[in-house]
Structures are given as C-alpha cells and as structure tokens.
Amino acid sequence: MPLHTQAHEAPRIDGRLDDAVWQVAPRFDAFKRFRPEPSGSVGAYRTEAQLLLSGDALVVALRAWDPQPQNLRAPLARRDQVWPDQDSLTVWIDPNGRQQVAQFVRVNAAGSIRDGLYTAATDDEDDAPDFLDVEVGVQRLADGWSAEIRWPLASLRYPLDGQLPWRLMLSRRIPSEPAQTLTSVLLERGTPHLLTEMQTLDHDAPLRERLAHTQHRVLRSELTLRHGRPQAASPRANLGLELQWRPRADWVLDATLRPDFSQVELDDPQLAGNTRFALFVPEKRAFFLDSSDVLGQVGPDRWGVARGQLAFYSRAVVDPRWGLRATWRGADSEATALAVRDAGGGLLLRPGALGTESVEIDQASQLVFARHRTQWSADWAVAALLTRREWQRGASTDLLGLDWQGQLGEDERLRGHWLLSRDLSRLDVQHGLLRAAQATQDQAGWLQWRHHGEHWRWQADWERIGTRFVNDNGFVPQAGIQRHTLELTRVVHPEDGPLQEWEATLRALDTQALRDPERGVTRRQPIGQALQAGGWMLGPWSTEVWGHANWQRQRARADGGLHRPRSLTLGMDSHPGPLFTFAHFELEWGQRLDVDADRVGRGYALSSQFNWRWVLPGGWGMELEQRWARAAVRAPSGQAALAERQDQTKLVLYLSPEQAVRLLHQQGRSEREAEAGWPAQRDREQVSTLTWLARAGALRGWSVGASWSRVAQAQPLQRELFVKFQQGWNL
Numbered sequence: 001m002p003l004h005t006q007a008h009e010a011p012r013i014d015g016r017l018d019d020a021v022w023q024v025a026p027r028f029d030a031f032k033r034f035r036p037e038p039s040g041s042v043g044a045y046r047t048e049a050q051l052l053l054s055g056d057a058l059v060v061a062l063r064a065w066d067p068q069p070q071n072l073r074a075p076l077a078r079r080d081q082v083w084p085d086q087d088s089l090t091v092w093i094d095p096n097g098r099q100q101v102a103q104f105v106r107v108n109a110a111g112s113i114r115d116g117l118y119t120a121a122t123d124d125e126d127d128a129p130d131f132l133d134v135e136v137g138v139q140r141l142a143d144g145w146s147a148e149i150r151w152p153l154a155s156l157r158y159p160l161d162g163q164l165p166w167r168l169m170l171s172r173r174i175p176s177e178p179a180q181t182l183t184s185v186l187l188e189r190g191t192p193h194l195l196t197e198m199q200t201l202d203h204d205a206p207l208r209e210r211l212a213h214t215q216h217r218v219l220r221s222e223l224t225l226r227h228g229r230p231q232a233a234s235p236r237a238n239l240g241l242e243l244q245w246r247p248r249a250d251w252v253l254d255a256t257l258r259p260d261f262s263q264v265e266l267d268d269p270q271l272a273g274n275t276r277f278a279l280f281v282p283e284k285r286a287f288f289l290d291s292s293d294v295l296g297q298v299g300p301d302r303w304g305v306a307r308g309q310l311a312f313y314s315r316a317v318v319d320p321r322w323g324l325r326a327t328w329r330g331a332d333s334e335a336t337a338l339a340v341r342d343a344g345g346g347l348l349l350r351p352g353a354l355g356t357e358s359v360e361i362d363q364a365s366q367l368v369f370a371r372h373r374t375q376w377s378a379d380w381a382v383a384a385l386l387t388r389r390e391w392q393r394g395a396s397t398d399l400l401g402l403d404w405q406g407q408l409g410e411d412e413r414l415r416g417h418w419l420l421s422r423d424l425s426r427l428d429v430q431h432g433l434l435r436a437a438q439a440t441q442d443q444a445g446w447l448q449w450r451h452h453g454e455h456w457r458w459q460a461d462w463e464r465i466g467t468r469f470v471n472d473n474g475f476v477p478q479a480g481i482q483r484h485t486l487e488l489t490r491v492v493h494p495e496d497g498p499l500q501e502w503e504a505t506l507r508a509l510d511t512q513a514l515r516d517p518e519r520g521v522t523r524r525q526p527i528g529q530a531l532q533a534g535g536w537m538l539g540p541w542s543t544e545v546w547g548h549a550n551w552q553r554q555r556a557r558a559d560g561g562l563h564r565p566r567s568l569t570l571g572m573d574s575h576p577g578p579l580f581t582f583a584h585f586e587l588e589w590g591q592r593l594d595v596d597a598d599r600v601g602r603g604y605a606l607s608s609q610f611n612w613r614w615v616l617p618g619g620w621g622m623e624l625e626q627r628w629a630r631a632a633v634r635a636p637s638g639q640a641a642l643a644e645r646q647d648q649t650k651l652v653l654y655l656s657p658e659q660a661v662r663l664l665h666q667q668g669r670s671e672r673e674a675e676a677g678w679p680a681q682r683d684r685e686q687v688s689t690l691t692w693l694a695r696a697g698a699l700r701g702w703s704v705g706a707s708w709s710r711v712a713q714a715q716p717l718q719r720e721l722f723v724k725f726q727q728g729w730n731l
Contacts, residue, residue: 001168001184001199002026003051005206010054013148015111015139017061025050025061028184031172035181036500038189042182049170049184053207056214057152062089064172066144073175073578074109074140075613076621076654080127082106082114083582084179084542085575089147090171092118092198095156096329097164098375099195101293103156105131109145110621111138111657117293120193121405121415123452126299128282129289131155133698154216157293159329160250166207167198175575178500179542189493192411192452216246217731220699224260228720242287254325256287260724274595274631274642277356277477280306281315288314291327294336296371296383296403303485303509306475307446307463311385311401311419312369313475318346335372342367348434350427350470351479353513353521354558361432365391367473380406389472394436395425397472401444416447423470442466442479457489467516480521483511500538505548507532513558520558529553534569543574550588556598563600565591582611594633594642596672601641603633621654635675644670659694684713699728 004025011019031047033039046065051058064087066072073086082088090106099120106114113136116127135150158166170184185197201207222240226233240258247253280300283289298308306313323340344364350357366389373383386400401419408414421444426437444465451458467480490504511528513521534548547570554563567590574583585608592603607629614622627648635641646668653661667686674680691705702725709718 001028001049001051001201003053003201003203003207005053005203010057011052011059011061011148013059013135013137013150015137015146015148017063017139017146017148021052021054022050022061025052031170031182031184032186033180034171034183034187036178038187040186045172045174045180045182047170047172047182051168051201053210054150056154056210057150058093058156058207060091060149060151060170062147062149062170062172064089064144064146066174068176069140069142069144071176072109072140072145074145075112075578075581075615075623076110076619076657076660077108077112077613077623078652078660079112079130080114080116081623082108082112083575084173085175085578085581086112086173087145087175088114088173090173091149091151092169092171092194093151093156094167094195094198095158097167097200099167099198100381102167102169102195102198103131105134105136105149105151107136107138107147107149109138109140109147111136113657118194119293119298120195121413122298123193124299126292128284129292130286135698152216153211153214154246157329158211158249159331159334160211160248161331163331165200166204167195167200169194169198175542177540189454192413211249214246214249216244218244218699218728219731220244220726220728222260222724222726225723226720227722228718230716231718233720233722244290250329252290252327254287254290254323254327256320256323258322259285259287259320261285270629270646274592274633274644280304280309280475280477283314285314287320287323287325288317291325291336291338294327294329294334294371294373295369296373296385301461301485302487302507305461305463305483305485307417307461309475310444310446310465310471311399311403311417311474312371312387313473316473316475317342317367319343333372333374335370337368337370339368340366348427348472349476351465351476352519353467353478353480353516354527354556356477357427357429359427359429359432361434363392363433365389365472369473377406380404387471387473391425391434391472393433395434396436397425397470398422399471399473411451411453413450413452414448415450417445419444419469419471421469421471423468425470425472440468440470442468442470444469444479455491457487457491459485459487461485467514467519480514480516480519481511481527482514483509485509498539502535502537504535505532507548513555522559525555525559526553526562527555532569541574541576543572545572547571550590552593554593556593556595560598563593565593565600567591579612579614580610581613582609584609592633596678597635597641597675599636601634601636602638603631603642605631619656623650623652623654625650625652635673640673641675642670642672644668658696659692662689662691662693664689664691682713684710686710699730701726 027048029048031042044067048063050061086108088108092102092104094102102118115131116129118125133152138147172182174180220242224238238260242256245253300306321341321343325338327336342365345362347358348361369387371385375381382404388398390396399421403417405415422441424439425434446463448461463483465479469479486508488506509530513527531551532548536546550567552565569588571586587606589604591600609627612624629646632643648666651663665688669684672681687709689707693703695701704723707720
C-alpha cells in the first residue's frame with residue numbers, strides 16, 4: 001500500500017479531497033470483492049484509497065463510486081452504531097505487525113463512526129474502546145461519496161522499535177441486494193480471520209522516524225452537577241480529572257481522579273429471575289478500555305461462559321475514586337499495570353457449583369492488576385499476570401497465573417490459562433462485610449483447541465475451577481466445577497440460490513460439580529449437560545436464521561434430582577432496508593427448569609430487538625430502538641408459576657454527527673405466583689432518562705438531562721437533574 005510522506009500542508013478534513021496534496025499522493029484502486037463471492041472484480045463499485053503521513057497523524061482518503069448514488073444508505077447514527085445496513089468504509093491498522101489485534105475505524109456516508117479493536121483469536125470486533133481524537137469528514141457526490149479519516153499517531157498502539165512492518169487493510173460495505181463487501185486484499189472463504197492477508201506499507205521508514213519523536217499529553221476535566229429528590233444526589237457536585245501522557249511511542253501513562261460514571265449508557269436489560277448465577281455485563285467506562293488489548297480479556301462464548309474475565313473483570317470496580325495505569329508495548333512483548341481505589345457500594349460475589357452468592361457491601365478496597373505478555377515466536381505467546389484486592393478490616397484476595405495462545409498450523413489454534421488464587425477473607429452475610437480469615441488456596445485451568453477451515457470448524461474446551469477458587473478482581477460466577485464443551489460445524493457455500501452460506505452444527509456441554517461437603521455437595525455429580533443439534537443460514541438482506549433442538553440434563557440443588565428438559569430454539573437477525581433497519585428475535589420454547597422450585601415446567605424465553613430510522617428535513621435524523629425480553633415457566637398444574645419481562649425503548653433525535661437528544665425508558669417486572677411452600681412475590685423496577693448530548697471535537701463535550709428511577713416496587717420514584725461538562729487540553 002503506497003504511503004505519501006512529502007506533505008507540506010495538512011489537508012482539511014472535510015471529505016472533499018480537493019486539497020493539493022491529494023492531487024499528487026499515489027492512489028490505490030486494486031480492491032477485490034470478498035462477499036457474497038470472492039472475486040478480483042468489483043464491477044461498478046470502483047473504490048480508490050490514498051494514504052498520507054501528515055504531521056503527527058496518518059490521513060486516509062477514500063473515494064467510493066456508486067451506480068445509484070441516490071440510494072446510498074447514510075443515516076446519522078450513535079457512535080458504534082454503524083451496522084451492515086449502511087454504506088460504510090473501514091480502515092484496519094495493525095501497528096505491531098503480528099496479525100493478532102487490529103484497531104479499526106468505520107465511517108458511514110453521513111459521517112457517523114464505529115471504532116474499536118478486532119481480535120484474531122476470537123474473530124470478533126469489540127467496539128467498546130473509542131478513539132475520540134480521530135477526525136472524519138464525508139461528502140456526498142453525484143457519482144458516489146468520499147471520506148477523509150485523520151488518525152493521530154498518539155492513539156495508535158505500537159512499539160517504539162518494532163521489527164515487523166505495519167499492516168493495513170481497507171474495506172467497503174455496500175448494503176444493496178445482494179450486499180457486498182470489498183477489501184484492499186483478496187480474502188478467501190477459508191481465511192481463519194481478517195488479519196491473515198493484511199497489506200504492508202511500501203516504505204514505512206519515515207513513519208517509524210516520526211513515531212520515535214512523537215509525544216502526547218492530554219489533560220481532561222469533567223464537571224458534574226446533580227440535583228435529586230426525594231433523596232439528595234450524592235455527590236451534588238463533582239470535579240474529575242484525567243491525564244494521559246505518552247512520553248515516547250512505547251509508553252502510555254494514565255491517571256484519573258474522582259471520575260463520575262453516573263451518566264454512562266445503561267446496560268442492556270437481562271432476564272435474571274430464573275438463574276442463581278451472576279450475569280456478565282460488558283464494560284463501558286473509558287478509563288478501563290484504553291489498554292484492553294493488553295489486558296487479555298475475552299467476552300462470553302456461545303454457552304455464556306466468560307473464561308477470559310476470570311483473572312480480571314473491570315466491572316468488579318464499582319465506584320473508583322482514583323486510578324493509575326501504565327502500559328508498555330515492545331517489539332516482542334507488552335505489559336500493563338493498574339491500581340485503583342474503589343469506594344465500594346456494590347455486589348460481592350462468592351461462587352459455588354450451583355449458584356453465586358451475592359451480598360451488597362459498602363466497604364472500600366484497593367486493587368492492583370498487572371500482566372506481561374511475551375511473543376515467544378511468530379505463532380506462540382505467553383503472559384504472566386497477578387492481581388490483588390485489599391479490603392478494609394484486613395480481608396484480601398490474591399491471584400497469579402499464566403495464559404497462552406498459539407497456532408499449531410494454519411487452521412489450528414490453542415489457548416488456555418492456569419490461575420492460582422489465595423483468599424484471606426470471610427463473608428459476613430448478616431452485616432454485609434468482608435472480614436479477615438485464614439488463607440485458602442485453589443486453582444483454575446482452561447485449555448481450548450480450535451480448528452477453523454473452509455468446510456469444517458470445531459472447538460473443544462476443557463475447564464476446571466476449584467471449590468475454593470476466589471478472585472474479587474475477576475468474574476467468577478461458578479466454582480467447584482469441571483466443564484467440557486465441544487462444537488462441530490460443517491460449512492457449505494452454495495454456488496447458486498438465495499443462500500450465501502449455511503452451517504450444520506452439533507454442540508455438547510458437560511458440567512460436573514466437584515465434591516464439596518461444606519456447600520452440601522457430598523460427591524462429584526453432573527449438574528449441567530446439554531446436546532444441541534441445528535443449523536444456521538445466511539440469506540438476502542444480510543439475514544441470518546438459526547435453530548437447534550436442545551436435550552438437557554440440569555440439577556438445581558446439590559444431590560437433588562437430575563431434570564431432563566427438552567426445548568427448541570429459533571432465531572433470526574436481519575437488516576431489511578433503510579427504514580426498518582434491523583430485526584432480531586430468539587425464542588426458546590418447550591420444557592424449562594424452574595430453579596427455585598426445583599422442577600421442570602412448560603415455558604419459553606424470548607428476546608427481541610427492532611430498529612427503525614427516519615431521515616428528517618434539515619439533515620436531521622431519528623432512530624427508534626425497541627427491545628423486549630420475556631420468560632415464563634408453568635407449574636405442573638398448568639398454571640403460571642414464574643413470569644418476568646424486561647423492556648427498553650430508546651428514541652434518538654440526531655441533530656448532527658456530534659449532537660443528539662436521547663430518550664430512554666427501561667422497565668422490568670418479575671412475578672411468582674403463590675403455591676404451597678412459598679408466598680407470591682412481585683417486583684418492579686424502572687428508569688427513564690432524557691439527555692441532550694453534544695461534542696465539539698475530541699476535547700470538549702457536554703450533556704444536560706433528567707432521570708426518573710425506581711429500583712424496587714415499594715420504593716418511591718427518584719428524580720434527578722444533571723449537567724456534565726468535559727474540557728480537555730493538549731499540553
């Protein structure tokens with residue numbers, strides 16, 4: 001990929017591509033089609049790219065021709081909401097050159113942005129990290145559209161003396177039917193992940209020289225004012241500070257003081273009334289996301305198991321008062337260290353084989369986490385980590401361990417971890433406190449083998465978590481178990497017809513509780529087993545349809561009966577068009593385990609999401625997102641026993657790519673009917689917010705709004721007004 005380094009004047013980031021530098025910068029137009037069928041031809045969708053090193057930033061110019069420019073799908077959207085139903089261009093950059101992690105920025109034809117990290121090990125995008133200093137400009141043209149992306153070198157994650165070349169790929173999404181994806185390299189269907197064929201820059205010596213002298217210092221302040229009734233807001237006023245200093249290319253130092261996360265976007269609703277295990281919640285707070293590529297975290301798999309969060313789970317920090325982090329990236333290794341003071345006030349988890357004990361505690365703590373990763377060879381890497389959490393009253397938990405990943409061949413990957421925990425705490429449930437106690441130790445181990453070929457794919461996992469394994473800095477919803485999973489998939493690419501791809505899948509799960517007399521498990525016993533057989537299809541309008549039959553064996557209580565529920569799961573994701581932009585539903589229907597009643601009854605679990613978008617006069621836009629979740633289980637008599645629901649409505653009025661007004665309403669309800677042995681139970685919760693959000697560049701932003709919330713049915717409605725202003729300075 002050609003890189004122009006002789007720019008005497010920086011281009012204006014407006015998407016017009018009329019600056020003098022673009023007239024002399026070399027052009028790249030050898031794009032290939034990846035979907036629906038790999039091909040060396042892009043037809044009428046000609047695409048050109050130019051790369052420029054300008055000052056302290058990498059600037060990418062993209063020109064996209066379209067035979068029907070009047071039909072471009074270019075809605076204004078929230079950050080990270082640029083989906084396959086929109087015309088978009090994406091820049092993928094791997095500054096380390098290892099083809100393991102890439103940063104990406106995706107911009108649609110209206111200037112809306114989606115950004116984050118792509119990880120080869122999971123073949124997945126994580127849009128939680130935001131690169132707020134990236135500038136974009138777009139322009140609609142008579143024969144298509146164009147975009148400019150200015151990516152400051154300070155926000156790219158690279159080593160000082162990297163021996164491997166920078167890697168880059170450009171892609172274009174065209175949502176017309178059939179939807180197409182164009183890439184700057186030729187990708188084959190059997191490619192294990194997107195980073196295998198990334199291009200290198202023709203000459204990156206000037207870039208490396210510029211990087212060696214790049215420094216970056218930013219100070220950000222955040223003022224939050226809150227007024228609440230009937231309960232007074234606490235605190236009513238808060239001034240928070242955040243400093244980021246990059247003394248040289250391979251070091252980044254971050255510090256935060258009194259951050260206020262009270263207006264962070266609400267978590268997606270989840271049904272929790274028929275499970276005894278804690279639910280995983282993704283991180284959305286910026287301070288914990290900047291070094292996420294070094295932390296080694298991986299989200300839950302298809303069984304909902306979050307093994308990658310066992311060592312460190314940043315949502316375990318409830319109310320940080322201050323935090324320090326240092327991140328170093330070398331040519332063959334990288335490391336990060338984090339220290340945080342947590343004021344407390346959240347749930348403390350203590351895992352068991354058949355449930356997670358959770359207690360609300362108001363106890364301050366201090367935690368540290370460190371991880372060092374070394375690239376042993378081109379295919380293998382190993383990391384050492386340690387973490388400690390010290391609580392008031394002398395209680396503490398410690399953990400150290402190793403994790404690794406590598407390739408056995410082009411299509412074979414191994415990964416896993418070994419962790420050792422030491423717990424010096426005792427949970428005082430009556431007083432909601434952790435107290436000091438004698439030390440107990442235990443281990444957790446995990447090994448995964450994954451094959452990703454063109455026609456056959458499989459994944460096998462083995463995991464063991466000891467009965468006394470505790471980590472207050474990680475997400476450990478279950479302990480005292482041994483678990484095996486297997487997934488076998490046959491992939492078919494039809495040569496003609498409406499289906500672009502389909503898969504036949506067989507999955508198996510076996511979870512055994514280890515002997516633990518103190519918790520009532522008197523012998524090793526199966527507590528969760530499942531066999532799923534089904535398939536998945538990809539068709540028109542990027543529509544995915546899946547379904548599988550479920551044969552399960554589940555145990556709700558130690559030494560209790562092993563129930564055998566049977567059910568059927570059906571689901572669909574689709575992007576129908578420019579107005580009705582997204583539809584999702586998943587239904588599990590049949591027999592379900594009623595955990596509290598320790599029996600099986602007829603029931604269902606349903607989740608759904610629907611999105612609509614409208615283009616309004618004056619360049620404004622509007623989006624409506626509706627989520628529903630329902631679940632129910634019947635008693636043996638046929639009468640309703642348990643019912644729960646979660647609803648979320650989100651209405652957004654877009655005034656520009658940087659300004660929006662957002663209305664959000666979320667409510668939940670859980671009801672259990674009275675039966676012999678327990679009384680009726682009913683609970684409701686709700687929260688509503690109305691917020692004006694705005695940004696002016698990377699260093700200034702503000703929001704003004706109001707919220708109404710009720711955390712339990714018997715509690716009064718809490719009302720709050722808030723104002724938040726953020727201002728930053730380049731030092």
